[in-house]
Amino acid sequence: MNSxxxxxxxxxxxxxxxxxxxxxxxxxxxxCAAHTNSLDxxxxxxxxxxxxxxxxxxxxxxxxxxxGYLEKRNLYKRSETFNDKxxxxxxxxxxxxxxxxxxxxxxxxLDGKIHSFQxxxxxxxxxxxxxxEHSIEGFIFYTLYGHLSLESLKDKSKGQxxxxxxxxxxxxxxxxxxxxxxxxxxxxxxxxxxxxxxYPGVCSVSDVEHYRKNCxxxxxxxxxxKG
Numbered sequence: 001m002n003s004x005x006x007x008x009x010x011x012x013x014x015x016x017x018x019x020x021x022x023x024x025x026x027x028x029x030x031x032c033a034a035h036t037n038s039l040d041x042x043x044x045x046x047x048x049x050x051x052x053x054x055x056x057x058x059x060x061x062x063x064x065x066x067x068g069y070l071e072k073r074n075l076y077k078r079s080e081t082f083n084d085k086x087x088x089x090x091x092x093x094x095x096x097x098x099x100x101x102x103x104x105x106x107x108x109x110l111d112g113k114i115h116s117f118q119x120x121x122x123x124x125x126x127x128x129x130x131x132x133e134h135s136i137e138g139f140i141f142y143t144l145y146g147h148l149s150l151e152s153l154k155d156k157s158k159g160q161x162x163x164x165x166x167x168x169x170x171x172x173x174x175x176x177x178x179x180x181x182x183x184x185x186x187x188x189x190x191x192x193x194x195x196x197x198x199y200p201g202v203c204s205v206s207d208v209e210h211y212r213k214n215c216x217x218x219x220x221x222x223x224x225x226k227g
Contacts, residue, residue: 002137002139004139004141004190004216005216005220007136007137007139008188008216008220008221009220011110011221014109014110014164014221014222014223015107015109015165015222016098016106016107016108016109016143016145016184016186016222017064017098017100017104017105017106017107017171017184018100018104018105018107019105019107019165021063021064021100023223023224023226025062025063025064026062026063026064026065026066026224027056027057027060027062027064027065027066028065028066028067028225029053029056029065029066029067029068029097029099030067030071031067031068031071031073031075031093031097032071032072032073033072033073033074033091036073036074036075037074039052043074043075046174046179046180046181047174049180049181050174050181050182052181053065053099053181053183054101057099057100063100064098064099064100065098065099065100066096066097066098066099066224067096067097068093068095068096068097069093069094069095069096069217069218069219070092070093070094070208070212070217071092071093072091072092072093072205073091073092073093073202074091087204088204088205088206089204090200090202090203090204091202091204091205092202092203092204092205092208092211093201093202094187094200094201094202094203094211094212094215095144095146095185095186095187095201095215095218096185096186096187096217096218096219096222097183097184097185097186098183098184098186099181099182099183100171100182100183100184101171101182102149102170102171102172102173102174102177102182103149103170103171104170104171104182104184105167105169105170106145106148106152106167106168106169106170106171106184107165107166107167107168108132108143108162108163108164108165108166108168109132109134109143109164109186109221109222110132110134110136110143110164110221111134111162111163111164112132112133112134112135112143112161112162113132113133113159113160113161113162114130114131114132114133114156114157114158114159114160114162115131115132115133115142115158115192115196116130116131116158116195116196116197117129117130117131117153117156117158117197118153118196118197118198119150119153119176120146120178120197120198122178123178123179124178124179124180125178126146126147126177126178126185126198126201127146127147127148127172127176127177127178128146128147128148128149128150128152128153128169128172128176128177129144129145129146129147129148129197129198130144130145130148130152130153130156130168130169131143131144131145131189131192131197131199132144132145132162141188141189141190142188142189142190142192142199143186143187143188143189144185144186144187144188144189144199144201145169145184145185145186146177146184146185146186146187146201147171147172147177147178147180147182147183147184147185148169148170148171148172148177148184149169149170149171149172149173149176150172150176151170152168152169152170152172171183171184185201186218186222187199187201187215187218188215188216188217188218188220188221189214189215190213190214190215190216191214193214
């Protein structure tokens with residue numbers, strides 16, 4: 001039997017946003033702490049950050065900026081969700097971000113069914129979120145789609161069938177997506193560990209190895225850098 005990693009690598013032609021955009025029109029985007037510290041950029045202001053993303057895309061002649069898996073970021077310091085006084089700071093990103101304008105179509109990565117969904121309200125949280133369950137070659141695993149529009153949660157039900165490449169959501173604006181510049185947080189999860197409608201997308205340094213194993217690099221599935 002293949003491993004989950006092998007199953008992910010075997011999948012072809014997977015996209016999770018607007019299928020009309022070629023991977024040739026994607027550009028890598030560095031949001032690690034060392035880089036953002038060097039910029040004159042207010043990470044607490046979603047509008048200013050959105051302007052920065054749009055400028056970066058324009059200068060790069062690209063339509064989508066991507067990256068962030070296991071990236072150590074300062075983006076979360078503004079929120080007590082990740083940075084309270086009683087627990088270790090969470091600042092390691094364990095999904096892949098795809099930065100593009102609000103309203104962009106979000107597609108199901110693979111055939112599956114809706115596991116759960118909810119609006120994760122709070123500064124720095126996911127906002128509207130959908131989690132899809134997949135079963136391939138005896139492996140059950142999940143994909144998480146965060147920072148969606150509120151409309152994306154309408155007419156959804158647990159167990160609802162979704163097909164690979166089907167538009168089933170749209171990206172939300174900063175007013176509903178946790179106060180970020182519009183983007184999709186896409187994450188692969190081997191074991192939901194009892195969670196419903198939510199799963200950590202950022203972890204502490206101490207927990208990196210656990211989440212690295214439970215949340216494989218989405219690039220294995222999407223293959224953006226291979227085009």
